Amino acid sequence: MSAAHAYHSLPGPQDITRRQLDNGIVVLFRANFNSPSVVVSGYLSAGGLSDPEDRLGRAEFTAQSLLRGTQRYTFQELYDALESVGASLGFGGGAHTTSFGGTALVEDLDLLLDILAQAIEHPVFPVEQVERLRTQFLTSLAIRAQDTARMASMAFDRLVYARHPYSLPEDGFPETIQAIGRPDLLDFHRLGYGPRGLVIALVGAIQPQQAVEKIDRILGSWRNPDQIAVPDLPPLQRLPGVITDSVTIPGKSQADLVIGAAGPNRKAADYLAASLGNNILGQFGLMGRIGEVVREKAGLAYYADSSLGGGVGPGPWSISAGIDPANSERVIDLIRSEIRRFTNHLVTVDELADSSAHYVGRLPLSLESNYGVASALLALERYDLGLDYYQRYPSLVQSVTREDILAAARHYLDPDRLAIALAGS
């Protein structure tokens, strides 16, 4: 195949079906007949931003309860139906949305969709199952407390997002999980779940018309006049300077370090420039400049990289490393030096050419699986990118300049205003 053929084969208006059902649900579909399987993925407009502080984790608790029993099926009946045909379905509560994802052989798509509809429309939150889930959440939180990466990330969020809902973990704390009662789950479902804002992507071995009809048949009649909107995010406070926090977890060989600040949201005009800059800073090749300095030259970490987490809101722009605690000051100095260089000087012509080529070249690979395509379709809808986005993508990437990257770097990162979080022994 030629390169031109490669980009013509990317998802676009010619092969993506987008339909809005009468109740507001948006359906996205792309066929793939190369595998006898199908993927269903999507999100509802209900998330942890609505959680009261003393009931933190409510959105996640609700999401995990959906398959614990519905008006028509018991917990065992739901899972027996799914597992007997090798299908899977799962839910997760995020800050802005509740997401879902499942897969099945195409011959079992009706079953998968039926269970999905039952779970989101008619969950009954059986008392016994809620209590069993509570125990499982508490165990997860005890495991989280021993996870140096998670604890460093939580400490980082507390620093960067002070007095902002992003400072709080979506899976809550033991005391908030203990406080959540079945009525809280019922209320959250009644007021948060509904067709408005629901987006569902389907990818697999069926025809477009069939796909839309199937979803319309199972979810098209859903109405919820009580559905309320997810609250808006408050403004973010600027970091006052370099602020640090550390969490001691006894008996750990390695410490995890997170350094950074808040980055752009996905719709920001400078998002793509920030993303390419981040690739140069801590991803390209074996983890970009950060990997070169911390891992390759100094041998101070197995992993040392950067990430840009922007979505609906301003996610973190952070650099993470797993290090020997004895080396923490040395690694922090190296990373801060790299941030200073990144915000003081243009990236080189070669660096930008490398990362641009990487972004354009990797696109077909990221769309190799049904899950990859489904995620890509959902991103189009969530961030208003347009159905032709992946076909415009190469020119969008190639239009980003070195000056754009420096401006984005300076806008979000300041070596003298950083959050530094460390967790370990």
Added chain:
Amino acid sequence: MPHTVTRYTLPNGLLVLLQEIHTAPLVSHWMWYRVGSRDEAPGMTGASHWVEHMQFKGTPRYPAGLLDRLISRQGGYWNASTFLDWTVYFATMPSDSIDLVLDLEADRMVASQFDTADFEAERTVIISERQGSENEPLFLLGEAVQAAAFQSHPYRHEVIGSLEDLQHIQRDDLYSHYRTYYRPDNAVLSIAGDFDTALMLERLHQLYDPIPVGGPPPRLAQPDPPLDQPQEVIVEGPGETTYLELAYRGPAAEHPDFWPMTVLDSLLSGASSPSLFGGGISNKTSRLYRALVEKEVAVGVSGDLLATFDPFIYSLGIVLPPDGNTEPALAAVDAEIARLQDSLPGNDEVQRALKQARALFAYSSESISHQASWMGFAELVSGYDWFATYLDRLAQVTPQDVQRVAREYLLPEQRILGLYLPTGEESELDD
């Protein structure tokens, strides 16, 4: 969907598996070497994994930075993995730039430099990788269980190696390990995707024909005798969560019992894919989930049957709730195993496991990368037919077969019980 596979051996013994798939403009390239922790003597544990790291440090033609840069520029993804029996280097690339990978992979089969400074820098990187794993209770428990499960077979140590060996291995010893096992006749190359088979074979001849036959490398591994008594290992560490691991010696991938054991695992702990990419479905209707989690003596259970060259272990992992006791969980597992040994499972249960396997097989064959991986993986652990006949072999399993392997493999007197007991130390904020 079935695609034709070309199986071809080059004059120097390099086995090549090629599968044309023209659904996306991609090629996935997997170079497998028959070397892993199975080939490591005491004192050299972790050597295969360390060699894998050094393979990214460059050759005279492809210096380290250039290598990463060239692959990444094309939008390719590449990485490597070391396991008990093998080491694999994989790259998935836009099809018009696959020649880069073809060339560099042939080059680093023989020309990696192992510069002393790079070698020493990588020592600390790998020790850091090990320290990251040591943070995980399940790594510590798994390492202890593996050590108890084998007396002399190298499967008794973790792939990453012991800290002591990582501190003492010398550059020349590691280079010797590389030269001993990185030979065309000790390798399998599996490539799937958007290419022409005849042109690909011609190119592979050009690249690999100059590399001479290496001859069979030494093999250390001799299967251990059966365990003559049950083992119990206790690991204490931070946290509040108790973990259990129960392990039994299992069959090798090419042993006929591997298939009934796959069904047994599906019945006991839920279906999982044997492919390199793992994956599975939920296991909430499995026998052990019902007996342990539904009865609230555990919060999670999983099973692990790996496809290995020599007999490895079949293990069950259990997570207890806060303040949970080990005794009821162990009693429930024993009762479920006894039930499987005493009563034939229903044919419907076996057929259900087959359907699950068929679905998981379809998911794991979805992408070009997975197809290339499957071909090479199967060849390494048994032979290409292992992949081609995977579902047929499972379909032949009967309830009697499942009961028989439950009786033969899940013996209480040959069980290794591992316990991770938390010391209860909690994390705290320092400021």
